[in-house]
Amino acid sequence: MTAKRKPEGTGRRFVKVCHILDQHNRNPARLVPILQAVQEEYRYLPQEVLTYVATALGVSPARVYGVATFYAHFTILPKGKHLVRLCDGTACHVKESVPILRALQKRLGVDEQKRLGVDDRRKTTEDMLFTVETVACLGACGLAPVVVIDDQVYGQQSPESAVKLVEALITQEAQ
Amino acid sequence: MSAQSLPHPNGNNGHTAQRRVIVCAGTGCVASGAYKVFQALVDQVRAAGLPVITEFRPEHEADAVRLNKSGCQGFCQMGPLVTVLPENLLYNKVRVEDVAAIVAETLVAGRLVERLLYVDSTTKKRCRGVEEIPFYQRQQRFVLRSCGTIDPESIDEYVHQGGYAAAKKAYVQMTPEQICQEITRSGLRGRGGGGFPTGRKWEAARSQPEGKKYVICNADEGDPGAFMNRSVMEGNPHSVLEGLMIAARAIGADETLIYVRTEYPLAVQRMRSAVKDAEARGFLGDNAFGTGRPLRCEVMEGAGAFVCGEETAMIASIEGQRGMPRPKPPFPAQSGLWGKPTIINNVETLAHAVRIVNEGAEQFRTLGTAASPGTKTFALTGHVANTGLVEVPFGATLREVVFDIGGGITDRRGKVTRDGFKAVQIGGPSGGCLTRDHLDLPLDYDSLRGAGAMVGSGGLVAMNSKTCMVSSARFFMDFTQRESCGKCVLCREGTRQMLALLDDIIEGRATAGTLELLQKLASAVQKGSLCGLGKTAPNPVLSTLRHFREEYDAHVFHKHCPTGQCKALAKPSIDPAKCKGCTACAKKCPVNAITGERKQAHTINQALCIKCGVCVDTCKLDAVIGV
Ligand SMILES: Cc1cc2nc3c(=O)[nH]c(=O)nc-3n(C[C@H](O)[C@H](O)[C@H](O)COP(=O)(O)O)c2cc1C
Numbered sequence: 188m189t190a191k192r193k194p195e196g197t198g199r200r201f202v203k204v205c206h207i208l209d210q211h212n213r214n215p216a217r218l219v220p221i222l223q224a225v226q227e228e229y230r231y232l233p234q235e236v237l238t239y240v241a242t243a244l245g246v247s248p249a250r251v252y253g254v255a256t257f258y259a260h261f262t263i264l265p266k267g268k269h270l271v272r273l274c275d276g277t278a279c280h281v282k283e284s285v286p287i288l289r290a291l292q293k294r295l296g297v298d299e300q301k302r303l304g305v306d307d308r309r310k311t312t313e314d315m316l317f318t319v320e321t322v323a324c325l326g327a328c329g330l331a332p333v334v335v336i337d338d339q340v341y342g343q344q345s346p347e348s349a350v351k352l353v354e355a356l357i358t359q360e361a362q
Numbered sequence: 363m364s365a366q367s368l369p370h371p372n373g374n375n376g377h378t379a380q381r382r383v384i385v386c387a388g389t390g391c392v393a394s395g396a397y398k399v400f401q402a403l404v405d406q407v408r409a410a411g412l413p414v415i416t417e418f419r420p421e422h423e424a425d426a427v428r429l430n431k432s433g434c435q436g437f438c439q440m441g442p443l444v445t446v447l448p449e450n451l452l453y454n455k456v457r458v459e460d461v462a463a464i465v466a467e468t469l470v471a472g473r474l475v476e477r478l479l480y481v482d483s484t485t486k487k488r489c490r491g492v493e494e495i496p497f498y499q500r501q502q503r504f505v506l507r508s509c510g511t512i513d514p515e516s517i518d519e520y521v522h523q524g525g526y527a528a529a530k531k532a533y534v535q536m537t538p539e540q541i542c543q544e545i546t547r548s549g550l551r552g553r554g555g556g557g558f559p560t561g562r563k564w565e566a567a568r569s570q571p572e573g574k575k576y577v578i579c580n581a582d583e584g585d586p587g588a589f590m591n592r593s594v595m596e597g598n599p600h601s602v603l604e605g606l607m608i609a610a611r612a613i614g615a616d617e618t619l620i621y622v623r624t625e626y627p628l629a630v631q632r633m634r635s636a637v638k639d640a641e642a643r644g645f646l647g648d649n650a651f652g653t654g655r656p657l658r659c660e661v662m663e664g665a666g667a668f669v670c671g672e673e674t675a676m677i678a679s680i681e682g683q684r685g686m687p688r689p690k691p692p693f694p695a696q697s698g699l700w701g702k703p704t705i706i707n708n709v710e711t712l713a714h715a716v717r718i719v720n721e722g723a724e725q726f727r728t729l730g731t732a733a734s735p736g737t738k739t740f741a742l743t744g745h746v747a748n749t750g751l752v753e754v755p756f757g758a759t760l761r762e763v764v765f766d767i768g769g770g771i772t773d774r775r776g777k778v779t780r781d782g783f784k785a786v787q788i789g790g791p792s793g794g795c796l797t798r799d800h801l802d803l804p805l806d807y808d809s810l811r812g813a814g815a816m817v818g819s820g821g822l823v824a825m826n827s828k829t830c831m832v833s834s835a836r837f838f839m840d841f842t843q844r845e846s847c848g849k850c851v852l853c854r855e856g857t858r859q860m861l862a863l864l865d866d867i868i869e870g871r872a873t874a875g876t877l878e879l880l881q882k883l884a885s886a887v888q889k890g891s892l893c894g895l896g897k898t899a900p901n902p903v904l905s906t907l908r909h910f911r912e913e914y915d916a917h918v919f920h921k922h923c924p925t926g927q928c929k930a931l932a933k934p935s936i937d938p939a940k941c942k943g944c945t946a947c948a949k950k951c952p953v954n955a956i957t958g959e960r961k962q963a964h965t966i967n968q969a970l971c972i973k974c975g976v977c978v979d980t981c982k983l984d985a986v987i988g989v
């Protein structure tokens with residue numbers, strides 16, 4: 188229903204969402220895997236998609252929004268083209284991951300303010316090329332401290348080596 | 363290169379030894395380039411004219427080389443690891459450029475490539491393989507036994523090694539009562555944190571009226587800095603699935619679910635393919651093991667919430683809700699997923715159940731202590747020479763784990779130091795710290811609880827003398843504070859306030875009242891929280907307060923951090939006895955706070971210093987102190 192009222196461009200977007208919903212039999216119990224699949228598709232959870240999912244599943248938008256904002260894996264804001272995740276699990280923390288985070292934030296001009304609960308936007312660069320986040324352990328603790336860039340894991344990093352990785356991407360993007 | 367000849371692989375007792383090369387392809391080794399090494403091996407072995415086999419075969423031609431990938435072998439720091447059988451050599455830190463030597467020297471000429479062998483940090487001895495490496499030698503690997511040899515993507519190999527015999531036995535020969543009794547007699551306790559007797563839990567669900575029941579495998583592994591469960595799922599996924607099947611049979615469930623942490627993509631992939639292969643074999647499906655009983659399994663990914671490791675929160679998450687715990691009772695064994703009897707067990711618990719059904723409760727009890735039988739896997743990380751997965755019988759001492767297996771404590775440059783040991787944090791954000799006084803404490807559920815710590819999931823973080831215990835407590839508080847689901851006021855607000863108090867201490871704003879308030883809040887949060895997250899959140903603070911009170915006092919009353927880690931309190935100074943006046947630090951200082959004549963001891967102008975710590979990193983003589 189909602190889909191019909193939407194303009195062309197967005198309407199086509201919902202085709203994929205419909206497909207995902209059908210794969211899960213439009214079962215509200217499957218909300219978490221549905222949102223995972225949607226995020227896989229769009230790289231974030233756009234608000235109109237959340238509303239559409241709620242309508243299709245016959246649950247309130249608040250319920251969907253509640254789930255989408257509860258889990259750290261979900262994001263309701265678009266992320267940068269490259270996702271830089273720094274591990275700040277215990278093993279990486281004791282091997283001095285924080286200076287790496289600071290160095291990356293400084294190089295990219297972003298600031299992780301998650302602890303204060305303000306403005307997720309500041310994790311992403313203005314040109315939408317990079318998002319810098321921390322995660323609590325990627326299970327590669329033997330290689331601490333660990334940086335993951337676009338799903339590629341880099342172990343035993345230092346502030347200098349991590350900045351170099353990012354710089355290589357910046358050069359690549361400039362070309 | 364000095365090459366030592368190896369006995370001919372086919373020389374031992376007339377039996378044709380199978381030539382096999384195993385490349386570790388767990389998360390750690392893959393990050394270090396294991397896939398490239400594997401591909402190079404395939405190409406170059408072929409180019410050397412040797413037949414290459416990449417799938418499982420029970421027997422193969424003597425001149426052929428079977429190449430396979432394994433799961434994590436627990437020694438990721440030294441990865442990528444390459445094992446050569448039958449000699450059982452272990453080559454470490456293998457790069458693509460080293461593959462030529464492995465093929466030409468070892469596989470063709472039967473010689474060692476010495477430079478790729480592990481060198482023991484204490485004895486400086488080169489070790490040929492796991493039998494000679496102290497890190498492995500002193501472990502007793504049961505759950506991890508096949509991780510590292512078996513091809514995790516081959517159900518054939520698992521079955522060939524006797525896999526699924528226990529599940530079959532449970533389905534065909536044993537009654538649910540018998541299984542529960544056997545598990546109860548084994549004394550198996552949950553490896554996921556609480557240490558609850560598994561047999562009792564299963565029995566509680568079994569004795570519920572027949573009907574829909576569920577078994578969930580808790581593979582959420584939320585403790586940051588621990589990766590035992592990931593390794594088992596990546597290295598031997600069928601052992602987890604088989605344990606899950608046994609649990610299902612024991613309570614009469616026909617649906618099972620594995621809830622895996624989303625940060626573990628490889629584990630998710632391996633578990634999914636294990637389920638698919640088990641379905642194809644008829645172990646799962648409408649007719650499990652030909653008994654006519656249905657048995658299904660689904661793999662679900664978590665979405666990044668630590669609290670979902672808690673049983674009732676996990677159930678809410680599976681039902682498509684926010685992962686918030688609810689009060690117990692009713693326990694999940696009575697009313698769990700969709701209101702039906704449900705048991706939730708940790709990955710490692712389930713893997714142990716397989717062996718118990720196979721070998722019997724008595725055999726299981728031969729290891730470990732009377733009250734904590736069997737082995738436990740710990741993820742040893744932090745300031746130790748050998749970080750990695752360590753499986754030891756319960757009752758092993760901290761000294762054995764940290765020094766004999768871990769190879770001792772390292773300083774910030776990674777060198778082993780003699781007196782560097784300060785503490786270990788055990789049990790993650792719910793646990794506590796153990797000190798020098800606990801080095802000979804047996805690691806088991808009850809002694810650890812007595813010492814104010816806990817086994818938890820098995821995270822063991824070693825900390826050297828340069829680690830500030832207040833900062834360490836703050837780190838865990840920051841974690842729990844972020845992960846609180848927000849349902850209980852005392853957990854949600856209390857942890858946040860405790861974090862603020864710790865920040866006051868670390869940043870020099872604290873007074874005597876701060877410590878008192880911290881203690882009071884800690885006990886309020888413990889009492890007023892619904893689930894384990896809130897109940898145990900104050901533990902790291904309480905246990906550091908108990909064992910390192912003087913360090914808190916130094917921060918609060920003297921505005922001094924004894925380890926120099928707390929930047930706001932730092933007063934960097936140069937030890938004139940150590941400083942040789944090399945001027946290195948003065949050149950690097952961003953604000954020119956360091957002055958002194960060449961070859962004369964330098965000094966720091968406190969009024970200018972911004973406490974950046976550059977000078978400490980620069981000085982090769984460790985003459986700058988207090989940062
Ligand atoms: C906040 C919190 C997080 C938990 N995280 C995990 C976890 O990651 N893995 C796990 O197996 N158990 C975890 N548990 C313990 C489980 O609730 C449960 O006790 C356990 O899975 C039971 O399995 P077991 O008896 O085999 O240990 C957690 C508990 C709490 C309170």
Ligand code: SF4
Pocket residue numbers: 669686687845846847848849850851853854891892893894895896897
């Ligand atoms: S104790 Fe904390 S995490 Fe647990 S239910 Fe309460 S608020 Fe949520």
Ligand code: SF4
Pocket residue numbers: 934950951952953954955956966970971972973974975976977978989
């Ligand atoms: S800590 Fe930084 S600012 Fe202070 S003296 Fe050392 S280098 Fe200079």
Ligand code: FES
Pocket residue numbers: 274275276277278279280323324325326327328329331332333586587588
């Ligand atoms: S703590 Fe960083 S990977 Fe585990």
Ligand code: FES
Pocket residue numbers: 329386387388389390391392433434435436437438439441442443
């Ligand atoms: S991934 Fe290879 S040893 Fe852990």
